[in-house]
Amino acid sequence: MTTVLLVAERDDRGEIGQATHQAITAANGLKDAQVTVVIAGDAPASVTSLPVDSVVTISPIDPADNGIYDQVTADLAALVSSSGPDLVMFGKTDFGSVVGARLAFRIGAAFAPDCVEISNEAGVAGTVGVTRPVYGGSALAEFEIASLPVVVTLRAGAFEAGAGTGTPTVEPFVSDSLESRPIVVTDTVAETREGVRLEDADVVVSGGRGLGGPEPFSVLADLADVLGGAVGASRAACDAGWIDHSHQVGLTGKTVSPDVYIAVGISGASQHMAGCSSSRAIVAINKDGDSNIFKEARFGVVGDWEKVLPSFLATVRDLKA
Ligand SMILES: Cc1cc2nc3c(=O)[nH]c(=O)nc-3n(C[C@H](O)[C@H](O)[C@H](O)COP(=O)(O)OP(=O)(O)OC[C@H]3O[C@@H](n4cnc5c(N)ncnc54)[C@H](O)[C@@H]3O)c2cc1C
Structure with a gap:
């Protein structure tokens, strides 16, 4: 036993x-x-x-x-x-x-x-x-x-x-141990979140440095919203301050295993893939056809996200409707 x-x-x-x-x-x-x-x-x-x-x-x-x-x-x-x-x-x-x-x-x-x-x-x-x-x-x-x-x-x-x-x-179970606390926590910041938890989401839409700034994350959020999913990010995007680190996927971020992982403007570095490689299907949108992400992706679009993503979002909306 x-x-x-x-x-x-x-x-x-x-x-x-x-x-x-x-x-x-x-x-x-x-x-x-x-x-x-x-x-x-x-x-x-x-x-x-x-x-x-x-x-x-x-x-x-x-x-x-x-x-x-x-x-x-x-x-x-x-x-x-x-x-x-x-x-x-x-x-x-x-x-x-x-x-x-x-x-x-x-x-x-x-x-x-x-x-x-x-x-x-x-x-x-x-x-x-x-x-x-x-x-x-x-x-x-x-x-x-x-x-x-x-x-x-x-x-x-x-x-x-x-x-x-x-x-x-x-x-x-009643324990008589009462810890003395040698560690003093000086501050905590509660993570604010709307919608589904990144780790529990069936669909994750992640953005990387290729997005070029913080604004495009709102397009990713729209897509995630339509698909009932959550928004993730590469460390490069988080380090740039475009999105909070609580969205980071990877070796030093969160591990996700959704049914579909959509990587937009992410090169697919091994440290990023460590957090999403157990996804059931990876979909990559990247303008560089030689990018590592295409080795891991089941579906891929070689192109500029600014052209691909709006029509992708519109099509998903149509199909949902
Ligand atoms: C110890 C350690 C731990 C790390 N932990 C993590 C981690 O947890 N998570 C993580 O993500 N990284 C982590 N990293 C960093 C990792 O090595 C990469 O640097 C990082 O993942 C790169 O992020 P990125 O793909 O967004 O950026 P880049 O590598 O710069 O890739 C950007 C991609 O966007 C594409 N692109 C550019 N413009 C467009 C456009 N208009 N349309 C479409 N595509 C475009 C480019 O072709 C490129 O492939 C770690 C590194 C170390 C050393």
């Missing part, structure tokens, strides 16, 4: 988020797994039908934590030492990346970030196998981890959000 602690995240409504539903699919795909979902704060009523064995609540996230999550990390460390899981799972989100790494260090466990596959059947009994992209997504590496527990984060979109229901028990 493999025991899994799966650390949940909420969406904007306080419900269990997409990353957690995807992680539940991954956990339930393991052979003979016993899955416990851990959630900070009062659990929403919907957890009682999650397809897992149990749900454990820990203390709520302290707003003064400001993205450091000291108390959550301390609670999870206490929970791991009392329950002894083989595997601790997070979605690869800002929360999962911060708390996962901190927890692994705290409990002296291996940390495998950004996994796209996970198995307890492939290798030696009693080990966990993970697959994760390396070299900016140009290769996949397989690891067999024998020293358990292991802490993993799972790439968004690598697993389908799970269907099915269950009747888990729901219990609180």
